[in-house]
Amino acid sequence: MDPTPNSRLSVAPMMDWTDRHCRVFHRMLSQRALLYTEMVTAPALVRGGATHLLAHSDMEHPVALQLGGSDPTELAQAARMGADAGYAEINLNCGCPSDRVQSGTFGAVLMRAPDLVAECCVAMIDAQPREVTVKCRIGVDEQEPEAVLPDFLSKIAAAGVRRVQIHARKAWLQGLSPKENRDVPPLDYDLVHRMKAAFPKLHLSINGGVETLDQAADHLRVMDGVMVGRAAYHRPADILMDADAQLFGDAPTDRSRADIVLEMLPYMEAHIAAGGRLHQITRHMLGLFHGQPGAREWRRLLSEGANKPGAGAELIHAALGAVSDRAA
Structure with a gap:
């Protein structure tokens, strides 16, 4: 149940958007793209018993569960619950910049704590059989991405992570809203491309600002995968209907x-x-x-x-x- 080939193109986890109905719809458009849940917090599953958040349909597969959290024991339990529920991948959110996420000490703020992230990944990997992946930013606030991102990738790779999705923007945890954090910080595609050269054994996907399949194909000349967010949601047919043919080499579809x-x-x-x-x-x-x-x-x-x-x-x-x- 390895979703790695499907991560050549994936649809980003998006709060209030990529629920199970959205994922069924996206699966109708593309049989190949890897789909992600909205972020589900480990405390909600482990302490809150909110197992309804794991509900999904067999027709969504391949589909990954994204978790938010920063406690290794709790994340291990949540990862096990996700694996038992049938998800093909367990993804740790190290990129969300919302105030609510920061107050829980997870999301993008974890870019400041690579050793803790590595500890969380080890616990999640040891707890269940599914692949554990990480979605991150290139850095936060005053951090220098050229130094921070390679260190972050080195530490999670040493923990056993072999697939990472990198949003090619910093997150500004002070001064920008979550919405502004999706647009205002400049994209640094070159840095993310260089990470692929620096970490050839890691399967790296690039995320942020990809609007067309042609742009995705350009990134795939360097990267292993491309993760598309808002464009796949607001213009789903433009991104997903031809993706299987253009990016995965399947026969073109004649479906309208x-x-x-x-x-x-x-x-x-x-x-x-x-x-x-x-x-x-x-x-x-x-x-x-x-x-x-x-x-x-x-x-x-x-x-x-x-x-x-x-x-x-x-x-x-x-x-x-x-x-x-x-x-x-």
């Missing part, structure tokens, strides 16, 4: 965006039959027709109607009809 919607219908109907709301799924699909005729009407119909009681397949067909009519 409308075909994807129809393939999602049984999943939607099952979710509604179990007591769920259509909006919980369709909110992740609003960008499917980005750049296509009728895209605005598709978004409007779903945004206005999917949260209403009784919303179901009829609304989906109406929204799809609006797109198809414009396309015709």
